[in-house]
Amino acid sequence: MTIEKQLPSTRTTELDSICLKAEVIPVLAIERVEDAVPLGRALVEGGLTVLEVTLRTDCALEAIRRLKEALPQASIGVGTVLTPSQYRQSEQVGADFVVTPGTTEALYRYGVSSPVPMLPGVATVSELMTGWQYGYRRFKFFPAEASGGVKALKAFAGPIPEARFCPTGGINLDNAEDYLALKNVMCVGGSWLTPTSLVNAEDWNGIRQLAREAAERFPR
Numbered sequence: 676m677t678i679e680k681q682l683p684s685t686r687t688t689e690l691d692s693i694c695l696k697a698e699v700i701p702v703l704a705i706e707r708v709e710d711a712v713p714l715g716r717a718l719v720e721g722g723l724t725v726l727e728v729t730l731r732t733d734c735a736l737e738a739i740r741r742l743k744e745a746l747p748q749a750s751i752g753v754g755t756v757l758t759p760s761q762y763r764q765s766e767q768v769g770a771d772f773v774v775t776p777g778t779t780e781a782l783y784r785y786g787v788s789s790p791v792p793m794l795p796g797v798a799t800v801s802e803l804m805t806g807w808q809y810g811y812r813r814f815k816f817f818p819a820e821a822s823g824g825v826k827a828l829k830a831f832a833g834p835i836p837e838a839r840f841c842p843t844g845g846i847n848l849d850n851a852e853d854y855l856a857l858k859n860v861m862c863v864g865g866s867w868l869t870p871t872s873l874v875n876a877e878d879w880n881g882i883r884q885l886a887r888e889a890a891e892r893f894p895r
């Protein structure tokens with residue numbers, strides 16, 4: 676492993692200010708591009724102003740472009756970024772940050788010089804240590820519940836107490852509190868705020884209500 680350059684510490688500050696806007700980050704997989712703006716607006720009106728839009732669907736990049744234009748007050752992250760080329764596409768559509776489910780040396784290296792900060796996904800101490808060497812201090816913990824959940828995060832705080840996490844994967848309104856009570860957790864993410872049944876029914880009031888419930892339960 677060759678580490679030529681380290682992430683500037685300003686990136687950590689940038690990520691902190693994004694995560695400071697909301698304790699809960701909805702994870703979106705947008706199937707129909709026309710849903711992007713009403714869905715995003717419902718979440719933001721409900722009080723959740725940081726969104727992660729995954730690149731899991733064909734229209735994701737166009738959806739992000741539309742969200743950036745329609746909701747300038749929101750921070751839009753691009754999720755499911757697997758390669759530097761997808762990272763570059765995320766920069767081009769105006770992503771405020773990039774989220775990866777796991778990490779590769781190529782992504783860690785690319786993120787060091789990118790103008791857009793990355794929240795790299797880790798599930799083990801080894802992945803965390805690799806990111807640490809590149810200067811990363813903020814991580815996504817994925818898949819949180821399947822990788823040891825709250826107990827794993829408590830254990831990470833032993834050797835690397837300064838690292839901060841956004842756990843996602845298996846998180847919902849009921850278990851979010853246990854994560855958010857940890858000192859090394861800055862926010863949580865999840866798809867429970869955008870259930871397919873409500874999105875397919877274009878029930879934006881229902882989505883707004885779910886967002887409001889989360890924002891009121893976990894206020895900043």
Ligand SMILES: O=C(O)C(=O)C[C@H](O)[C@H](O)COP(=O)(O)O
Nearest residue numbers: 702754755776843844845865866
């Ligand atoms: O593919 C990615 O990069 C992701 O962003 C993973 C998502 O964060 C989780 O799939 C959300 O997990 P659930 O809330 O359990 O649905």
